[in-house]
Amino acid sequence: DGGITQSPKYLFRKEGQNVTLSCEQNLNHDAMYWYRQDPGQGLRLIYYSQIVNDFQKGDIAEGYSVSREKKESFPLTVTSAQKNPTAFYLCASRRERDRNYGYTFGSGTRLTVV
Amino acid sequence: GQQLNQSPQSMFIQEGEDVSMNCTSSSIFNTWLWYKQDPGEGPVLLIALYKAGELTSNGRLTAQFGITRKDSFLNISASIPSDVGIYFCAGRSGTASKLTFGTGTRLQVTL
Numbered sequence: 243d244g245g246i247t248q249s250p251k252y253l254f255r256k257e258g259q260n261v262t263l264s265c266e267q268n269l270n271h272d273a274m275y276w277y278r279q280d281p282g283q284g285l286r287l288i289y290y291s292q293i294v295n296d297f298q299k300g301d302i303a304e305g306y307s308v309s310r311e312k313k314e315s316f317p318l319t320v321t322s323a324q325k326n327p328t329a330f331y332l333c334a335s336r337r338e339r340d341r342n343y344g345y346t347f348g349s350g351t352r353l354t355v356v
Numbered sequence: 357g358q359q360l361n362q363s364p365q366s367m368f369i370q371e372g373e374d375v376s377m378n379c380t381s382s383s384i385f386n387t388w389l390w391y392k393q394d395p396g397e398g399p400v401l402l403i404a405l406y407k408a409g410e411l412t413s414n415g416r417l418t419a420q421f422g423i424t425r426k427d428s429f430l431n432i433s434a435s436i437p438s439d440v441g442i443y444f445c446a447g448r449s450g451t452a453s454k455l456t457f458g459t460g461t462r463l464q465v466t467l
Contacts, residue, residue: 248398257450263422273453275454277457281458282459282460283359284359284360284444284457284458284459284460285399285444286359286457289453290453290454292453300454313461327421330400332398334398338453343387343389343404343448343455344389344391344401344404345401345455346401347398347399348398349396349397349398350396350397350398352396
């Protein structure tokens with residue numbers, strides 16, 4: 243079955259450490275997205291990529307970095323520059339040519355700073 | 357960045373009741389989407405709307421694309437316990453690749 247997989251489900255980070263969240267999809271989707279979810283604040287866009295080797299900043303990119311070396315993969319690194327990284331992180335993808343504009347979401351990674 | 361305003365923020369209803377929620381924007385969208393998120397999971401697409409005034413149903417769910425293109429509405433009829441979750445609206449403007457999401461409506465259903 244095709245889908246989008248995020249790992250790990252739970253991640254604990256010490257202050258000052260960088261951590262990388264994995265996002266892999268086998269849907270042959272062109273575009274991939276990273277959102278951050280905090281209670282009561284909905285989903286906020288961190289970075290997105292429409293094609294391989296290209297990506298754009300979203301609304302809250304500071305303290306995060308991404309790469310898109312393969313169509314299937316869009317890892318997110320939370321750097322030590324992100325001052326408040328504890329949140330639920332969601333990865334999503336879509337096929338650019340689809341009339342149905344809905345994203346397919348992964349099941350999320352909950353990051354906690356300890 | 358812009359976020360869409362959803363109301364109400366949360367709802368506590370009894371099983372069997374109907375539910376209404378809405379989403380408003382300060383700018384025009386040409387696509388409106390409604391998602392549901394179960395606890396600890398990613399959102400799942402419920403309904404997509406592409407034209408002003410469009411009314412679309414998916415089982416007990418009905419959504420409408422507002423005439424002004426700045427709002428959308430979701431109704432759930434005869435709620436059941438598995439309707440519990442957070443409902444998000446999302447909009448796309450112009451030829452943008454990305455969606456803008458609402459702040460969410462948390463729905464609790466009591467027996």
